[in-house]
Amino acid sequence: SQKIEQNSEALNIQEGKTATLTCNYTNYSPAYLQWYRQDPGRGPVFLLLIRENEKEKRKERLKVTFDTTLKQSLFHITASQPADSATYLCALDMDTGRRALTFGSGTRLQVQP
Amino acid sequence: GAVVSQHPSWVICKSGTSVKIECRSLDFQATTMFWYRQFPKQSLMLMATSNEGSKATYEQGVEKDKFLINHASLTLSTLTVTSAHPEDSSFYICSARVSPDGYTFGSGTRLTVV
Numbered sequence: 001s002q003k004i005e006q007n008s009e010a011l012n013i014q015e016g017k018t019a020t021l022t023c024n025y026t027n028y029s030p031a032y033l034q035w036y037r038q039d040p041g042r043g044p045v046f047l048l049l050i051r052e053n054e055k056e057k058r059k060e061r062l063k064v065t066f067d068t069t070l071k072q073s074l075f076h077i078t079a080s081q082p083a084d085s086a087t088y089l090c091a092l093d094m095d096t097g098r099r100a101l102t103f104g105s106g107t108r109l110q111v112q113p
Numbered sequence: 114g115a116v117v118s119q120h121p122s123w124v125i126c127k128s129g130t131s132v133k134i135e136c137r138s139l140d141f142q143a144t145t146m147f148w149y150r151q152f153p154k155q156s157l158m159l160m161a162t163s164n165e166g167s168k169a170t171y172e173q174g175v176e177k178d179k180f181l182i183n184h185a186s187l188t189l190s191t192l193t194v195t196s197a198h199p200e201d202s203s204f205y206i207c208s209a210r211v212s213p214d215g216y217t218f219g220s221g222t223r224l225t226v227v
Contacts, residue, residue: 032214043119043206043218044157089156091216098162098170100147101208101216105156 003027006090006104013080014112021107023090029091033066033073038087038106047088048075059111080111115141115211119219134222135190136207142187143209147195148180151204151221163190191192197226 005024013019019101022032032051036044050066050073052059057064063076091098091101116139123157126132132190144165161182162170169182179201181193194201207219 034214034216036218041155041204041221043221043225045218046216054215098147098159099145099210100154100159100162103156 004092004102005046006088006107007108008069008105008112010108012110012112015081017080019077019087019111021078021083021109023073023075023104025071025092028092028094029068030094032093033064034061034101035064035073035075036089036091036103038089042063044089044091044103064105077109080109082111082113085109085111102103115139115209115215115217116210117143117146117207117217117219117223119207120223121221122220123204124225127198128198128225128226130212131193131195132197132224134170134194134205134224135206136190136209136219137193138188138209141209141211143190143211145210146184146190147210147216147220148182148190148192148225149208151206157206160192197224199226 003026034049035047038044049062050064061078065074087106089106090104094102118137120135146163148160150160151157159172160175163182163184165187171177184190204221204224206212206221208216
């Protein structure tokens with residue numbers, strides 16, 4: 001079956017360091033992959049999209065890589081700040097015909113001041 | 114950008130009653146909307162796909178008679194949890210597809226059934 005896996009354990013880092021989150025998927029070849037931020041009690045907020053023919057995408061302090069051979073995406077936040085503390089979700093359109101996104105379980109990031 | 118407004122943000126209801134959650138697209142027309150449910154510390158799970166003017170498509174294991182979805186206009190989709198029970202307590206989130214690869218999400222509704 002198709003699966004999206006993220007490290008379910010919380011990631012704790014010091015302010016100023018780079019946070020790296022991982023998203024692995026199986027049994028599928030997506031045309032693109034998306035990353036979202038979710039704060040407690042709120043809906044997901046779109047951050048970045050990377051397509052299958054792109055290796056890397058950047059937006060301000062965010063960087064996403066996409067390795068279609070490894071079936072993995074890495075999400076980096078450089079110069080992390082306490083305000084970056086949130087849960088980060090990766091999502092794919094698993095081509096189920098419904099055109100809805102399927103989400104990973106998310107990784108909670110805690111940036112310590 | 115495209116905004117989806119979801120109301121209420123939280124609701125508490127008694128067991129056996131029904132609760133309606135609204136999701137409105139404010140500055141675009143949403144032909145398709147999606148409804149997700151999220152339990153604590155878990156990911157978003159797709160419940161159903163709502164298409165304007167037609168019946169919703171439910172995911173396996175989601176009771177269509179319990180979770181009534183209406184998408185009567187291009188700007189409004191509603192989810193009604195009928196005869197709610199404590200196990201229905203969850204965080205419900207709507208989403209709309211705004212482009213071939215673009216989605217926007219509501220702010221979510223925390224439902225607590227007591």
